[in-house]
Amino acid sequence: MDITEFYQTFFEEAEELLSDMEQQLLQIDPSDPDSEQLNAIFRAAHSIKGGAGTFGFTVLQETTHLFENLLDKARHHELTLDPTTIDIFLETKDMLSDQLNAYRQQTEPDSAAYERICNTLKALAEEKGQGGAAASATTMPSQTAVSGPAQSGAMVIRIAGVAADNATSLAEELALFGTVLEQQHAGDVLTVRLETATGEDDIRAVLCFVVDDDQITFEGASETPSESATKASGTEAGKDKPEPAKDDAAPASQISAPSPAEPAKTAAPATAAPAAKKAERAAASSENASLRVSIEKIDQIINLVGELVITQSMLEQGTSDFDPVTHGSLLSGMNQLQRNARDLQEAVMSIRMMPMDVVFNRFPRLVRDLAGKLGKQVEFETVGKSTELDKGLIERIVDPLTHLVRNSLDHGIETPDRRLAAGKPAAGKLTLSASHQGGNILIEISDDGAGLNRERILSKARENGLAVSDAMSDDDVWQLIFAPGFSTAEQVTDLSGRGVGMDVVKRNIAQMGGHVDILSRTGQGTTTRIVLPLTLAILDGMSVRVGEEVYILPLGAIKESMQVRPEDISTVTGNDRVLHVRGEYLPLVELYRVFDIPDAQQDVTKGIVMIVQSEGRSFALQVDQLIGQHQVVVKNLETNYRRVPGISAATILGDGSVALILDIPALSRSPQDREGSHSGHHRSAATLH
Template identity: 45%
Template sequence: MNDGLNQFLGVFFEEAEEHLANLENLLLTLNLQEPDPEALNGIFRAAHSIKGSSGMFGFTELTAVTHVLETLLDNIRSGKIQLQAEMIDVFLEARDVLAQLLDSYRTQEDTISVPTTAITQRLQGLVNRYSPGSATVVEDTGYGLFNTDSSFEPEEPAADDDAYGLFGETVTAALPPTEGDTAPAFGFFDDTETSQASTSAATTAPAPTPSPKASPRVAASEGESSSIRVSVERIDSLINQVGELVITQAMLAQLSLVLDPSEHERIFQALNQLDHNTRELQEAVMSIRMLPISFIFNRFPRVVRDTANKLGKQVELVLRGEHTELDKGVIEKLTDPLTHIVRNSIDHGIESPAERLAAGKPEQGTVRMSAYHQGGRIVVEISDDGKGLSRERILAKAREKGMAISDDMADSDVWQLIFMPGFSTADSVTDLSGRGVGMDVVRRNITSIGGRIDISSATGLGTHITIRLPLTLAILDGMIVEVDKVHYVVPLTNIVESLQLKAEHLYSMSGSSSSVISVRNEYLPLLSLNRLLNLKTEAPPAVGGIVIILEAEGNTFALQVDELVGQQQVVIKSLEQNFRRIDGITGATIMGDGSVALILDIDALPRLAGQGAPHHA
């Protein structure tokens, strides 16, 4: 298969996935009693579009399923058949079968294991049951299921349909352009208003609305010019190059320190302009990778529906902040943890309808998911109104496993036990829970991207889980500080102010070696970076030293450092991939002089102070 056709196939698979995601979202929001006509039309167009382009590539099984699906959907939207609850279940199963077929075609594997025949017969059965007069006989031809009165010729598009995009209605084969041919359009399908996360990223701007007199070809051209599909690998390469440019700019700024500004004025003007241009380029490139968290959230209505049905529970999902944007790399790492958490909320948290009624609650439980910006981080919250975590059961399970615990542990420490490897309070192992690996994976995935996860719970009221994540995994603005002649980076988003400590500001805690400082009548704990990182040298006297006031997770504290070096934009490098994980450190960066500076995990510092200084080799 030549490269031209491979390129077209790649676009086909991406757009097919987008249509399947759109179809699923619309199905889950349909009102059975009064279905929205626009939603029905959207579902029909998704199936219609996939069918049209799959037939051009000879994907017969895919065409067979979408043909029967399209027939049933067309009867529903035209009012010939009344929408039934069982149809939604079958439609969703058909969507899963179509996704399996796409995977098989993409990997060029055999489609025998995909239940194409079974789902097509179920769809045709619904047509026969609710509209016997219009039913058609379905036979197995060996290639998939084909209707005996149809050879799957492309149908005339509905009045509100566009052409298929890349291929017009009269195209008979999907062939790559020969030399000298006009380049085809990028898209296959007629519906591009909804896009889902796929293996490629798309940068899209609103297409201009064509005038009623505009020809279809002109309108398509206008729409095509508004977006372009770019592979993730190319975007990652571009971001890496921008990161190297930031490091180079920092090196030039470092070298310029030995120059006399009065004698080299033009050089300093050029460096200032380079700094400005580099920052603008970095922000523009980073925005390409920023995606709304709806790319994750949109899959959870289906997860909640399927899990609740399997457990015989009634659960409503409430989503907030779907348009909150974060880095695509963070999104990819967040999908599995959120799936584990939501399933656990339904399985362990939400009670059965009978239990909820007995507890004075409504039969239907609620799971809430929200996302929002807080400083330079993204906060994702998942909560339920179930029975909450059982402190007694968790402690009993911990004792059974020989963990070092005590009865007077704080609730927040008890809840953290559920993240231990192999820890589970489930009475039996099911395909949903009980093996003790889910929550362990959750914390590992979250911490691997510089995030943290916290739990609060109240018996009978439910559980609230908060995940804090970095906005991006590439570049941040930081304050460079020096401790024991080593540079560290403090993210600017955590800094409230800095000051030189005076004697009247410092207070000692009775019976403790800890100290607090008074800043505008507010008492803040004073932490020393020397002690937190277990450095070999003693911290200098606090009085007369530099203190940075920091805010993390709603708490404010003071951090003593030796010196403030200056503000700088730094490129984040993973410490775990290149060395190993260090408590209190979230990453590393390369400074302008070529040295390595460690990026502080501000959220973790108060926790380290409470646990005692960590030990590092």
């Protein structure tokens, strides 16, 4: 059998185990370690070691073996934990990740780094007085329960589908859990009678890379008085028992039969308990069943669903004029098709949605390491980890968030002495949160640090030749830090001061269809807010007409639509106009001016005004006519044509024509910010048509 086909599964599962291991290490209290956390870390290391051995990843296997031995001593209170030990464990986890990535790329891991981490682990064992970190795995205590209560006694483990050359290595793997009393390999079934205190679930967990769950069966878990006495005296189990018959042809049932010394009454409970566990496990597996599918296949399905939505829209438009009496069944079928297409689209899109927990779990380690490097005390909190976002955006948001978190730690939160002098707690607070806002996701990075320094930003902006004035609003001043090459750091370090970062953050978020804002109060802290669409594939939109052009407004941005009276319109500086709505003055954006559409309705009182919201602000959008609401498939305009200011993407309408999707955040900004965006755009749309 070619085991290379299972490499990818191992890499993915090992990566998840390493991520879980890091989270457990960051949460553990060295002064009073939780046994369940230590057991979970040990299980992860042991599982990775078993898989690495199966696939021949020697360096990864040996490193994990050294690590596993230290963890085993820690969970048996033979090694005392402290912050330095946790740091070494985290460093080892990083090394395991590097080795895993090397094997993923079909290269050998860094030998110098491997030697260095091995020496570190051995030195740690010697320093703690254990000296046996590099001891053979067979010297591990044989009577350890990895987690949870377990019966101490003999159980029979049968593993089906085991080739002869794998039987010995599997038996050796099982020996790590206790003492192998007897083993035999008949046909393709390996049968092992094992004396152990480890539970069935834990044995399954560490064999997960080696065999499938349904290949393993357990029988009996009983304990005789003689076996108990043997364990208590520390002698090798089975010494006082008659040597089992070495008959390879002996039926497996003979192995699982209780010994004469065992009371007969224990046989029934021993059989019933595994049966109950199997039923429990079957129920759990049916509830948590999952299937690994490549992202390429999911993307292909999403593209096909998108085409189906377009086709359904075309059919709907083609049958819109049919007589309901004559074509009642056809129109009923069209309505059913519309509902099914929407349900299918929502179901497929949900497959790509992932919880923000995937992203947030990366940051406790970053905050811990960076705070230590900067000599700061930081309490890190995450909120809304279950909030879901499209997988494509999840992968692209990591780098911008990393930079913003580093920025808050470096520039925002003060050192303990400065915080105490300002009447604050010595430990700063950093919060990473995610929540849904209409059709968008809102991600915020908040700190309770010193806040942005307005005067320093303006001074630096003048040095860089930027056009600024003291009359600028705070929001406009904060936006200056996104200028290329802008930095207020007093000196260049490996963390900041090079003027590279914030402009890239803003550009990357804009490429994802989002925007970033900053809220800051001197002495109280800073909040950086990122707003992103939940998905980039399909959206609910409202089609509007301006002249002969059709545009799509994202439905989540629309608050209301209305017709206005002349007295509701006021002119301010230049030709800019505002709309008075229920005591509030909203900027009026006339789409015919923005996109230079000559045949559009220019009298705002004869058209329709849409009240839309973006970046926390509302504004009025003048259009000629509302056409209707429908789902649209988002097509990347920049890839297929070129970037058009004021336009975020394009879509195909039911009649086969192209409509442009409006970039609401871009339209909400001042006319100066939109400079150059109001010429030739109607010709762009005509070209696409």
